[in-house]
Amino acid sequence: MSKHSVIDFNNVTVTYDRQTVLEKVNFTLGNGEFAYLIGQTGAGKSSFLRLIYRDLVPDTGHVQVADYNVTTMSKKEVPYLRRRLGIVFQDFQLLPDRTVYENVAFSMQVTGAKNSYIKQRVLEVLGMVGLSHKRKNMPNDLSGGEKQRVVIARSLANEPRILLADEPTGNLDPEASASIMELLERINNRGMAVLMVTHDYDTVKQYPYRTLKLKNGRISEVNAKEL
Numbered sequence: 001m002s003k004h005s006v007i008d009f010n011n012v013t014v015t016y017d018r019q020t021v022l023e024k025v026n027f028t029l030g031n032g033e034f035a036y037l038i039g040q041t042g043a044g045k046s047s048f049l050r051l052i053y054r055d056l057v058p059d060t061g062h063v064q065v066a067d068y069n070v071t072t073m074s075k076k077e078v079p080y081l082r083r084r085l086g087i088v089f090q091d092f093q094l095l096p097d098r099t100v101y102e103n104v105a106f107s108m109q110v111t112g113a114k115n116s117y118i119k120q121r122v123l124e125v126l127g128m129v130g131l132s133h134k135r136k137n138m139p140n141d142l143s144g145g146e147k148q149r150v151v152i153a154r155s156l157a158n159e160p161r162i163l164l165a166d167e168p169t170g171n172l173d174p175e176a177s178a179s180i181m182e183l184l185e186r187i188n189n190r191g192m193a194v195l196m197v198t199h200d201y202d203t204v205k206q207y208p209y210r211t212l213k214l215k216n217g218r219i220s221e222v223n224a225k226e227l
């Protein structure tokens with residue numbers, strides 16, 4: 001893998017039963033790059049992301065993420081790979097019976113970080129997403145946009161190199177979506193690569209970055225203006 005890329009797919013094929021979902025896909029996400037992944041329902045976007053965090057192994061081809069050869073790595077190494085990734089998915093919900101602070105701290109405690117560092121880092125990432133003042137609140141006291149910002153803060157806690165975001169603006173009103181996009185841009189400007197799966201074409205047009213479309217097992221670059 002080139003030192004300029006953080007994700008590399010080389011001729012990746014994924015087949016479920018007899019259905020080929022990805023066929024000899026090549027893809028590179030540059031260090032610090034922002035890119036969108038789009039495609040109709042069932043096009044293979046979730047499968048694509050699952051390959052990156054090693055929830056799925058390709059039938060053929062290679063996947064490299066940060067310094068890890070994801071295709072050949074041992075199971076023992078998977079948690080270390082995942083710590084290099086910030087994951088913002090709709091089904092990675094917040095724990096409803098823990099405060100905002102505790103939700104973010106929890107993701108660091110499992111890595112064995114020191115308490116003094118956890119405290120400092122949780123306050124730092126909550127500050128980054130503009131929610132320090134809500135740290136003692138429970139998730140259910142927050143709006144949808146604020147909850148999503150806590151999920152983003154949690155994903156940043158372990159200082160990942162890559163942020164994977166699956167529909168981070170789904171179900172949010174335009175104002176909350178804009179605040180999430182501005183936050184993702186700020187994070188990206190600090191040097192983190194961002195790969196965002198979305199159906200929200202208005203957002204793609206408003207915040208244009210390289211846009212890749214999955215269709216019939218293939219990936220191609222599209223012009224956001226033509227969406």
Ligand SMILES: Nc1ncnc2c1ncn2[C@@H]1O[C@H](COP(=O)(O)OP(=O)(O)OP(=O)(O)O)[C@@H](O)[C@H]1O
Pocket residue numbers: 016017019021039040041042043044045046047048
């Ligand atoms: N574990 C599995 N076993 C069999 N088929 C699967 C499995 N996972 C996904 N598929 C099929 O592979 C295809 C791609 O699924 P995938 O979830 O990757 O698409 P997607 O683009 O993320 O869709 P959506 O936008 O609806 O989430 C679909 O036809 C799906 O039914």
